[in-house]
Amino acid sequence: MTVQSVQDTAHKSFFSSSELAQIIPSRVPKHVAIIMDGNRRWAQQKEVPPVMGHWQGAESLTDIVRASVDLGIKTLTVFAFSTENWHRPGDEVESLMDVFELYLHRKREFMVREGVRLNAIGDLAHLPSRVLNAFQETKMATEHCDRIQLVLALNYGARDEIRRAIVRMLHDGISAVQVTESLISQYLDTSNLGDPELLIRTSGEMRVSNFLLWQISYAEIFSTDVHWPDFQPKDLLEAVLAFQQRGRRWGQ
Numbered sequence: 001m002t003v004q005s006v007q008d009t010a011h012k013s014f015f016s017s018s019e020l021a022q023i024i025p026s027r028v029p030k031h032v033a034i035i036m037d038g039n040r041r042w043a044q045q046k047e048v049p050p051v052m053g054h055w056q057g058a059e060s061l062t063d064i065v066r067a068s069v070d071l072g073i074k075t076l077t078v079f080a081f082s083t084e085n086w087h088r089p090g091d092e093v094e095s096l097m098d099v100f101e102l103y104l105h106r107k108r109e110f111m112v113r114e115g116v117r118l119n120a121i122g123d124l125a126h127l128p129s130r131v132l133n134a135f136q137e138t139k140m141a142t143e144h145c146d147r148i149q150l151v152l153a154l155n156y157g158a159r160d161e162i163r164r165a166i167v168r169m170l171h172d173g174i175s176a177v178q179v180t181e182s183l184i185s186q187y188l189d190t191s192n193l194g195d196p197e198l199l200i201r202t203s204g205e206m207r208v209s210n211f212l213l214w215q216i217s218y219a220e221i222f223s224t225d226v227h228w229p230d231f232q233p234k235d236l237l238e239a240v241l242a243f244q245q246r247g248r249r250w251g252q
Contacts, residue, residue, distance in 0.1 A: 014067045014233035022237075023071060027244040029197035031075040032068065033219070035211055036061070038203030038227030045227075051095040056229035058103045065116055065150055067233035071240055075149045075193055077121070079211050083157035097128050100154070104134035108141055115147030121189035122156030123164065151193060158213035161189050190215055198243045200236075202228045220246050 013020070036057055043053030061078060068076050081096060088096075104118075111118060118139045124132060135154075165187035174183070185191060195215040199208070204225040208216065222239040224231070 013070045015070055015237065019237060022241060024244055025072055028072040028240060029243055031194055031196045032073050032198045032200065033077040033196035033212055035079045035201040035209060036228040037201060037205055039229060041203060042227040042229040050092055053229055054096055054099045058099055060229050060231050062107060062110065063233060064236055066114060067236050069114060069148050073148060075151060077151040077153060077196060080152045081154050082210065083155055083160050097131050100131050101134045104138045108138045111142045112145060115145045116142060117145040117149045118142045119149055119151045120154050121151060122154045123160060124154060126155050157210045159210055162214060188214060198222060200239050202226055202231050
């Protein structure tokens with residue numbers, strides 16, 4: 001079976017026709033970024049180990065990717081593991097790496113079937129080889145998919161991204177007079193993605209936590225008290241509908 005024939009498999013929408021009728025296609029954010037917060041708090045409330053929250057969070061991501069396709073979102077960038085997350089307890093970090101590796105293996109067929117092209121941002125070189133290999137294999141398997149692009153921010157921090165961009169600019173001999181905002185954007189991890197129009201943060205927090213600091217300069221922000229493992233397609237719909245009601249002024 002070819003990639004295209006797999007992608008043509010019937011896709012069952014999460015939304016009713018009346019819900020989809022509320023969507024204005026021309027005002028759907030084409031690039032949505034999500035800070036997937038609350039896995040550990042969800043686990044604490046359920047009185048289960050933190051890893052169970054991460055597993056449930058991974059399942060939520062699968063549904064949100066499918067729902068994003070339904071809504072017409074073309075790029076979904078999610079904060080999966082930050083540069084600061086390495087400071088968590090060692091057993092939790094190891095469990096997170098297990099989640100990433102198994103997710104990338106187990107969801108590969110789903111991504112191909114649903115037309116999900118996998119990408120990543122961050123300093124991937126410092127990830128365990130087993131995770132990096134799983135990512136590369138799934139990325140290659142999905143490179144021809146074109147319904148939506150799923151971007152995992154892995155070992156990512158916005159300050160580190162900007163630092164790495166400056167290092168590359170210096171290496172390339174960029175002079176001070178050559179530096180423009182456009183040039184800086186070309187050296188960032190997201191150079192081929194475009195900036196997010198909507199940033200969603202779950203679990204009720206009101207901070208951006210070193211995520212896409214350059215790119216979200218003019219993004220609309222939507223915060224919800226729902227912990228990420230409980231974040232459902234209806235919550236994504238709510239965020240997109242709220243986005244459509246806002247007047248974007250671009251700082252003017």
